[in-house]
Amino acid sequence: MTFQLFGQLVRLLMKEKMQYRGDFLLSAVAQIISYAGDYIVIYLFIKRFDTLAGWNWPEIALLYSIGLFTYALGASFSFVQMSQLEGQVRQGTFDTLLIKPVNPYLYLVSRGFNLAYIAHITISGSVLVWAMLQLNLHWTWIQYIYLLIAIISGSMIHAGIMTMIGAMSFIWVRSSYLFSLFFQLKNFISYPLPVFGTVVQLLLTVVVPLGFVNFYPAAYLLDNDTALMPAWAMWLVPLAGPIVYGLGYRFWMFGANKYQGAGG
């Protein structure tokens, strides 16, 4: 897998998408509207209480935006690829991936690189910038770098978890339930975790570490209380992504060797 190959794949994917550019634009607009709706729901909800676990509206907007932005980045390299893997395994079309002189994982994620997440990125990126301006932050460059690293790491957490779920297709051949479970859990990180109590926070810290996607980094950047975790836990944020993604990749490659194909 080289950059040249990735570049060419993206070019072909764009060419492919542009044949249906009406569809593409329409679904992008639909996505933006639907996420704008989500922001409004959260806004109306917060407005009634003023703050939620000590977080005000712009802070929660920042929290939610980091969650959505990192999801979009991670998902563009993993969601469609991993959720369709089940079908590819069942129908045996995964075969063709294993006969190319490239890493099958890297090829699969690049081949399926999903440009449609530009919609999520646009809306969450804009709200993120808006929230940062609203909050009147006095950050040094360290905090900006930390935010950048947190975004990269958070994207890797999303992608890593989805990769693990996708790998279940090789072993268990039914990953759709796990995906819906994942999306249920992901709903929690729209709000500060202490809102949901200790069990949920522990679950999202230790078992499915989605808390490291946005809650811990945002709490650190905004100087908010993290409840269960000590302050040094902030430094786990840059590590969590590479660890989760690395494990996901390993597990996926292990699964690929269990691939049995389909009759034919």
Next chain:
Amino acid sequence: MDIIAANHLTKSYRQYRRFPGLIGSVRSLFTRQFTEETAVNDISFTIGEGEAVGYLGPNGAGKSTMIKMMTGILVPTAGDIRVLGAVPHEARKTNARQIGVVFGQRSQLWWDLPVTDSFDLHKTIYQIPETKFKQNLQMCMELLSIHEFVEKPVRQLSLGQRMRVEIAMALLHEPRILFLDEPTIGLDVMAKDQIRHFLRMVNRERKVTILLTTHDMKDIEEICPRMIVVNKGTLVYDGSVEELRARLGNERRVVIDFREDPGPLDMPGITLLQEEGLRKTYLVSRSESTVFELVSRIAARYPVEDASIESADIESVIRRLYRQLADEESIGRQIG
């Protein structure tokens, strides 16, 4: 030198029992009940560089499974397989550069894009130097007449056109071995002919080793001097078509045109194969001289207009082999 060597190779598929629903999914993960099916059973053979081998067998015999192990898609259950000196699933990336694979039933092309885009991408994936790429592409496009539709999106191609493209693409990186799983399935006579001639040329002139599976015996006749026959996972024959024909005895087809319908013939040793009005085809299991004798005896007793004796084609030899295998099996069952 042996370019492919299978040594007591076995592949069993495990089918895990699945329970419905979310709870069921969790349950199937933990109970892990499975049934096992042996698709390739203790098979050994070697193939030398430059050979063209037809891999035959009835449906479900384990042909595709074998190809998938040789190409590194599947990991064998037992025994070992070496392709170009390496274990295919361990050396996927390096082997992939030196083999070409065509699946008759799975496309490797980009459905919505013109054929040229798939070719260009192939060039990048396999890092083919520009001049070599152009040269090979030119050759394949010419011999497979791809020029006419190279700018069309793949989804608009006919099956025959698409298959020609798949084959061309598999050869662009100059593989040393070409694996084809049912390359002529569903094609018309002309398309089949063109593909056969092309593959024959690729094997004879470009010295590419070919291994193909098929259900069309003409593919074997035209391309492959050697055939391997498998049945229910085990190897039942490995050798040339002629040897097999000799081993199964000389079987002749006799076509007789009658002047009027003779009804069933009262003659021992013949079976009616086909009937088109007054033209009837019989299968006669005797040596050549007695077949001739038999025909004259028929002509003496019945109103025969014309008769011709055909030597057994490979198709009927294979049919005979399959039938014999099925018989042996039912005898085995009765005894066991």
